[in-house]
Amino acid sequence: MSELINNSNYRKEKLKELILRLHQGEDPARVRSELISTLQQVPYGEVVEVEQELIDEGLPETEVLRLCDIHGEVLDGHIDQSASQVIPEGHPVDVFIRENREVLQMVRKAEMLLGNLHAVTENSFPDHVMKVHECFNNLMDIDKHYRRKEYLLFPYLEKNGITGPPKVMWGKHDEIREQLKGCIELLRAGEMKKPDLEEALDIIFLPVLKALADMTKKEEEILLPMCMDVLTTEDWWSIHNQTLEFGYTLYDPKVDWKPEGMPAQAYLNTGSSGEKGIIKLPSGSFSAEEIMAILNTVPVDMTFVDRNDRVKYFTQGEHRIFARSRSIINRDVRLCHPPGSVHVIEKILQDFKSGRASKAPFWIQKQDRFIHIEYHALRNENGEYLGTLEVSQDLTEVRKLEGERRILSYIVK
Numbered sequence: 001m002s003e004l005i006n007n008s009n010y011r012k013e014k015l016k017e018l019i020l021r022l023h024q025g026e027d028p029a030r031v032r033s034e035l036i037s038t039l040q041q042v043p044y045g046e047v048v049e050v051e052q053e054l055i056d057e058g059l060p061e062t063e064v065l066r067l068c069d070i071h072g073e074v075l076d077g078h079i080d081q082s083a084s085q086v087i088p089e090g091h092p093v094d095v096f097i098r099e100n101r102e103v104l105q106m107v108r109k110a111e112m113l114l115g116n117l118h119a120v121t122e123n124s125f126p127d128h129v130m131k132v133h134e135c136f137n138n139l140m141d142i143d144k145h146y147r148r149k150e151y152l153l154f155p156y157l158e159k160n161g162i163t164g165p166p167k168v169m170w171g172k173h174d175e176i177r178e179q180l181k182g183c184i185e186l187l188r189a190g191e192m193k194k195p196d197l198e199e200a201l202d203i204i205f206l207p208v209l210k211a212l213a214d215m216t217k218k219e220e221e222i223l224l225p226m227c228m229d230v231l232t233t234e235d236w237w238s239i240h241n242q243t244l245e246f247g248y249t250l251y252d253p254k255v256d257w258k259p260e261g262m263p264a265q266a267y268l269n270t271g272s273s274g275e276k277g278i279i280k281l282p283s284g285s286f287s288a289e290e291i292m293a294i295l296n297t298v299p300v301d302m303t304f305v306d307r308n309d310r311v312k313y314f315t316q317g318e319h320r321i322f323a324r325s326r327s328i329i330n331r332d333v334r335l336c337h338p339p340g341s342v343h344v345i346e347k348i349l350q351d352f353k354s355g356r357a358s359k360a361p362f363w364i365q366k367q368d369r370f371i372h373i374e375y376h377a378l379r380n381e382n383g384e385y386l387g388t389l390e391v392s393q394d395l396t397e398v399r400k401l402e403g404e405r406r407i408l409s410y411i412v413k
Contacts, residue, residue, distance in 0.1 A: 008046060015050045023059065047222055055164035085228050090257030092152075092239045093224050095248065099145050100216040102250035107209050110135035114205055117198060125194050132197075133187040133339040138250060139212065140180050144330050145249040146173040149219075152239045152246070153227055160230050169223065172215060179208035188339065237262045247311075247330030301392040304378075305333045307385055309349060321371055321392045333388075352377035353385050363395075370396045 018031050087094045113132050120128045150173065154166040182204055186192060197205075231239075237259055278287055286294070295302070295315045301322060304313040311331050314324045333349075334342050351357035352375075360375040372393050378386040 012046050012050050012053075015046065016054060019050065019054060020059075051168065052162065052164040055167075085225075087228075088257060090253050090255035092148075092236055092243065092257075093228060094257070095243070095251070095253055096145070096148075096224060097220060098253075099249040099251045100219065103139065103142060103145070103212060104216060106135055106138050106250065107213050110139065111206070111209055114197075114201060114209075117194070117201070120194065122194070129187060129192060129197070130339050133184070136180060136183045136187060137335045137339070140184060140335055141249045141327070141331060142180070142212065143177055144247040146177070148239075148243060148246045149173070149223070152242055153223075156231050156235050156239075157227065162226070162230070165223070165226075169215075169218065172211070172218075176208060176211050176215065179204055179211070183208060188342065233259050233262070244326065244329060248327045250327055252325035252327045299393065301390075303390040304387060305390070306387040307353075309333050311336060312387070321366070321369075321394055348375055349388065352388055355383070355385075368396070369394050370399060 018034065022028060022031055087097070110132060113128065113135065117128070150166075150170055154170070157163075157166050186196075186200060186204075240257060278285055279291060296317050298315070298317070300315075301317065301320050301324075302315045303311060303324065306312045309332055311328045311333055314328070316324075328336055334345055337345050348357070348360050351360075358377040358379075362373045364371050364373065372395050374391050376389045376391065378389055380386055
């Protein structure tokens with residue numbers, strides 16, 4: 001029997017047979033038991049090959065998608081990764097894995113909150129729901145993780161003839177995104193009662209948390225090792241340089257990975273005379289280095305939200321008033337605010353887009369500091385809405401000023 005277990009063709013045929021038996025409705029527990037007793041460990045590459053072959057042989061992708069979770073349960077813990085490679089810190093695969101750790105922590109937190117629902121009193125229920133809402137808001141950040149897979153990873157697999165598994169995984173992404181949206185909408189309504197949440201637990205809330213956790217396994221046991229085998233260093237460098245366009249999920253890399261021999265990333269190339277990294281405007285021009293220094297030196301915090309309500313940029317001054325990390329890039333701005341204030345953010349955005357307003361000022365006391373916050377609608381020369389700029393400034397010292405201090409009084413100490 002051992003010579004059969006070590007035979008790739010045998011393993012793949014047996015795995016294909018097991019999947020088809022699942023397709024025909026056989027008990028997953030029985031199939032799993034047979035898998036364990038006959039195959040012991042299945043190399044991840046063979047799992048991918050079998051899935052691709054089944055699709056090529058006519059099993060609809062939609063059916064493979066329907067069986068995806070059952071496949072995962074059957075194969076859980078029985079996919080051989082003994083040849084896995086060492087991943088340098090900051091590498092796109094390292095980032096995916098570290099994001100998964102953060103996602104799993106948030107899943108566990110949400111599961112704990114939902115699991116303690118029976119002990120929540122009527123008076124404390126609104127606060128409890130808000131905490132659950134915040135967890136699901138954070139989990140919606142998985143969209144950026146999934147879109148990087150879909151638009152940066154999958155094309156390289158498809159170029160290498162691996163088309164079925166990415167399509168199946170993309171389908172699971174769409175299911176998870178829709179379920180998360182449904183959870184957030186229910187929680188955002190503000191009228192959910194404890195019996196309503198309890199009724200929805202097994203229908204939508206717990207299943208999507210399980211799906212999120214299962215997807216991290218599928219990535220780390222199958223997708224990412226496969227990508228490490230297929231993609232070149234040049235491919236990974238290209239993916240790394242495009243990652244910030246999509247944003248990170250609940251994690252901001254501490255190391256900026258750069259493989260040896262790869263050219264430095266050009267941040268900008270918009271000069272009309274072929275100058276790299278030059279932005280030309282009607283009133284002048286500057287390099288990427290210069291504009292970055294200007295924006296980070298202006299004594300205000302600025303955050304730019306585009307016309308689609310996605311956070312696209314924030315300044316990185318030495319003393320920021322409100323902490324920011326690159327994990328918010330490309331995030332829906334509504335998810336960056338506490339649930340209790342989301343309706344205000346939506347109202348501001350609606351008024352800016354409709355033209356009803358162009359500015360929304362606020363001021364708060366942050367410990368002993370006086371902070372002025374102002375939202376500005378950005379419009380082009382035709383008055384079309386481009387996005388919103390949030391500007392925050394610490395005016396504590398400015399408010400204390402009296403009299404004058406003219407430029408001639410400047411003395412270098």
